[in-house]
Amino acid sequence: MTARALSTLVLLAGCGATPPPLEPVAAPTASEDVAVYVKSAMDTTADPCVDFYQYACGAWIANTPLPADKPAFARSFSVMADENEKLVHDMMEKSAADAKAGTGDPDWQRMGHAYGACMDEAAIEAVGIKPLDARFATIAAYKKSADLPALLGAMQSDFNPVVFDFGVEVDLKNPETQVLTLNQAGMGLPQRGYYLDEDPRSVGIREAYVAHVEAMLVLSGVAQADAAASAKAIMAFETELAKIAWAPADLHDPQKVYNPMSFADLKTVAPKFDWDAWLKATGITVTPKSVVVAVPDYVKGAIDLASNLDAKTLQAYVRWHTMHNNANLLTNAIGEQEFSFYGKAMSGQAARPDRWKRCVRSTTSWLPEIVGKYYVEAKFSGDSKPIALGMIKAIEDEFVANLKELEWMDAATATRAVEKMSLITNKIGYPDKWRDYSALTLGTSHLENGMAWRSWEIKRHLAKIDQAPDRGEWFMPASMVNAYYNPTMNEIAFPAGILQPPFFGADRPSALNFGGIGMVVGHEITHGFDDDGRKFDGKGVMTDWWAPEVVGKFEESAQCVEDLYNGYPMLDGLHVDGELTLGENIADLGGLKQAYRAWKKAHGSEPQAIEGLTNDQLYFLGFAQGWCQVQSPEYSAMLLQVDPHSPAKWRVNGAVSQVAEFAEVFSCDAGKPLNPPERCEVW
Ligand SMILES: [Zn+2]
Structure with missing residues (x-):
């Protein structure tokens, strides 16, 4: 699932900002x-x-100095995010102890269980990659291009965007409904330029990427020689995808990406691809009234490229992305390997953030409105x-x-x-109604929790197809230091996280x-x-x-x-x-x-x-x-x-x-x- 096209105040980082070794001091309010x-x-x-x-x-x-565990550090955003993170950390530690003892309300226990399993390093090491076996078996079952729709649908609905991706978004010309959307995706580097340009930085990144893909395949159980050959073939395949991919500026243009068609007409985009089989594999149970194909040439071209790829390379490509997609839920060796490329080589970050920080972030990303609810109770008086x-x-x-x-x-x-x-809606602080998590049953390990959450989250999204949007929904956690404008709802939102010094204080000048x-x-x-x-x-x-x-x-x-x-x-x-x-x-x-x-x-x-x-x-x-x-x-x-x-x-x-x-x-x-x-x- 790709992210919505919101206009945010600052970049929505996957992991958010992180604390520095120096003690951050919150912005003061007393005048001197x-x-x-x-x-x-x-x-x-x-x-x-x-x-x-x-x-x-x-x-x-x-x-x-730039803190070792961050790629960037801002005097306002990062210090505020660090303060929020500490507060949320304390909450999560308490909830984890309560969850173990079986006390606290169900959401409190959910949060504690998610955080606690993430902190349990011994259990994570003991589980290893075993829970991914079913995924690997699905990948190994791929033999020929006729198997492609089932494989892609199964992976994409697990938030693993291979070849292309889908999402459910508000229909840009009819915002009373939400529509299935197909998007450009499937490359492990952030955008096409990394694959294609001659900048020495990109050349270096490409070499490091191939080495990283090889190492991750080995960590997934592939023999070294096979992994080396596959990594090169994967790079060649993704480079072909990059050649037909759009540049980020074009992907931001709402008119360019609005290409609606009926589900039947989707078959003319890629006639040999069995879209009914794909739909079934994603878990979508209705025939969508229409589909918006953001980048039709890309979707068609990427399917053609994948269809023509030998089965072994395609399996390795999907296997690599499955490891990548789960890396932060897996063992230390795998997490460190992933960090060595995406953290160190790509972002110039010296050290991987401590486990507790990673656990606060993963728990917040899974349960934003549980964390937000307790955060607001602790921190947001509403005076602002x-x-x-x-x-x-x-x-x-x-x-x-x-x-x-x-x-x-x-x-x-x-x-x-x-x-x-005059029609702009203002959202300030936090949602009027918190999201209902009662249908979310977590697993027994960190990895299984992640998989259980994805399965719950995808159902939440799929239920939106051809339905009216919930105008009360927030697209940012209340604890986040950021803000957004959402064009399809003509609304501005300011989470509680940003309504504090140095951006705002009732007694500041x-x-x-x-x-x-x-x-x-x-x-x-x-x-x-x-x-x-x-x-x-x-x-x-x-x-x-x-x-x-x-x-x-x-x-x-x-x-x-x-x-x-x-x-x-x-x-x-x-x-x-x-x-x-x-x-x-x-x-x-x-x-x-x-x-x-x-x-x-x-x-x-x-x-x-x-x-x-x-x-x-x-x-x-x-x-x-x-x-x-x-x-x-x-x-x-x-x-x-x-x-x-x-x-x-x-x-x-x-x-x-x-x-x-x-x-x-x-x-x-x-x-x-x-x-x-x-x-x-x-x-
Ligand atoms: Zn902005």
Whole structure:
């Protein structure tokens, strides 16, 4: 199952962020401590008009080593995530003891059992890969291409996306229903460029990948010589998949990926593939009314390639992905091998996170709304809810006021934009109704728990086919430090995890709150009107509600942003991908401007909060310091290829350079890099 196309604030990492060896300190609230907190990160020798990111974060970056068990560490997100993780860890330890004793409510016991089995290293070693035997037998039964539908369906419904993948998503043109979707998948490297480009980093990654696949096959019981030959053949096969795969920027375009057809017509996409057999193997018990094939050429081509592959290579390919898919549930030797490639080689991470951290994360990913429920009970008072709502209202008002100033906008389209804005749903803190886990029965070991959870989770998704979506559903755990805009529901969501310092605190200076969570609110609202979000109306229908000449002008403005970010260098010889990051950059520019103006109106006359800095300066520092970050070069290189968000430095410098008020606040001379003669204005 592939993830939904949400617009998030920061990358949704599979494992989330992790604690550092240094003791993280949560952002303070008392005013003198706030002053120390803000000033201690700054490098005042830097010129804010040349490199505001260095000015705001330079001292912190110089004094902060990258924690060994993380690929990246951010002063706000990671410290907050670490704090949350500690709290959740304590909860899970208690629940594990209670689960053993058979006390506590069923959800508490479920959480304790999942966490406890993950912590039981001896049991994990004793079980080994035995529970995968049934999977391996299914793979070994593959003899010829006629067996392909049954094999792929069985694997894909176990969250093992081989050759292609399926999911159930809201129908982009009819958001009253949810539809079966076929997606591009099946490659072990994050995107096609890794297989195809000449960058020496990619060449090195390819060599390391082949060695890793070989090692994992050996760990699964394949003889060394066979594993070596198979690993090379698997690489050749995945390279063929990469050649027909779409680039990430195209996969993000909702119009390009919306290719609906009837289930019968699916047979014309790949006529030799028995789609009925595939459907049966996935566990889908209805004939779907329609299917959206995100990348038709890819699905057809990938099936052809797989059909023509010799049985031995196809078996090895699926076997490798089965090991990969389960690696974090298996023995230490297998987990370490997986980490040596995906952690060390790909992400530049020095050490594997401690077991307890891995267990907190796996338990949270399986049971987000059980963990969220207890997290909210322990941590979220709800006091911030009305304040956050007030902030959303102020920023929405600002967005509307700003529409009149936009040269490229016409009155009719502006009216429809206001209409869409008025229909945005706000989700703050946590769901009104928690997910029901009563049908989830876990197994006896960590691996079996994972398999049991996947089987439960897939049923939950399959039950959505051709059904109306649950508008109360959340797509992020309440404990997560992140936020999102969901175009098909026209909703913004702010989990409890992000509604705390340094993004937000009831007794922190208003300039910091607006530079922090206010900018995040503006960012998410603007997503509703970025290059993708603008293609959906207020009800979440993908439709063209714009006057045609206004579309042309919008695209010109967006092109200005794309060109700007394309010009930002990263590492040696690489640069930001302005097309991939366009939506996020538009959201940053709009969010920073609107939150500033909303703050000026509501709080602009407040007395100076921190000595030596005006409140206006504090607003921009509050924003910039939310992004202070250190990360490994390997991770930076990977994010440039896959992350729709720009690197932290350019999120800060790019955004402030396009908000004219910034140059006034810091008295930047005309022509300084962050006070350019021309600016891009989208929102
Ligand atoms: Zn975003």
